[in-house]
Amino acid sequence: MKEYGLIGRPLGHSASARYFAEKFRSEGIADCSYSLFELPSIDDLSRLLADHPDLCGFNVTIPYKREVMRCLDDLSDEVRNIGAVNCVRCRGGRLTGFNTDVIGLRRSLARFLGVLPERALILGTGGASQAVQYVLSEMGIAFDLVSRDPAKGNYTYDNLPCEAVEEAKLIVNASPVGTYPNVDDAPRIPYAFVSPEHYLFDLVYNPPLTSFLDYGRQRGARICNGQEMFVEQAEASWRIWNE
Template structure:
């Protein structure tokens, strides 16, 4: 029986994962298939998991948090983060949630860091941002969330001034602003205070260079898109499914 893997999300025609795994299966001559499960609502997840040929799933926006209540177990990291992007179908048919986003982000970020980076701004507060916060904690980098509707311990975009931008040298875009086809969009931060001491990390990978990255680069900042993070988290997913 052909093994089926796939991606759970909404409006995921653009999916990186499908291309990555389809190429992998072809290259390694594996009798596997990778499908997109584009769900209008999370309740349809129950229908997806009824297929006995499914061996593992990735999870993307907007279900990384919502899917948790449908799982039997969470590994320690996913439990701490509160978001899942990998589901393993155990031999006893139980579903275990994992998070490989934090691993992918950590390994992709490390080469960009320098000793002066002690604080980070996380733009956006969705499921992906939780994994980023967890990774920064593990790296010993203090972080603050920036939101359009901030809680008491978050910053609003209008709070960002020269002092804050000087203090927070790492800026991570976890919002969808700038994703293809809306490539002119970008997070509304004060780019005039960015210097060559800053690092801009964008979780978006399409386009390869977002407007956010371009604006950082113009000021001399080091920039990276989310492609390397995606590749690393996908490789980790495969390890988890086959462990």
């Protein structure tokens, strides 16, 4: 039995196990399983690998997308540029890190956006944000970062100018704020300055309509959740594990 899975903490919101179970069922893949491995610390990865010698690959989510890099033997060129991993291939006793978030994000944003905006705001500065920064740079979209930590962003949520929200026609929530079960939470930005000219993109897919997106919808903005990105990155991971 080939094993695959997801590491992170917490994992109650994740749809990965359900997605792969349905994929295996619908495609007649009988010799594979996908499990959720909630690790208290990234240091527990070595024990997980010892306990699951048939693990062929795993996905990585919050809070280990950057921490996992020190546990790996090889990194893809894209990971070296991004600085975050969400997919690991286990082969021949070696662990190789990839980033399939960028694949999902490229495709999802390409379908979502009309005319490319000149400027964007990225909410959050963690591992998912690293992928967003990489893709927006590829697309030629300038961006500012909003963080809880003044040392990591251009702005904090407490000093974000209304003009910055007004001018950035693309706003991406790359933080976990609003993820199930905390569905009433939303990033603290001045939504009154969101307009019908705005695009709001949320990497969160559970719930499908986050409070962040709902506030944008109420202001007439075009909105998109992370479901399509999730599917694209999952399929890209599967190709990497089995190529």
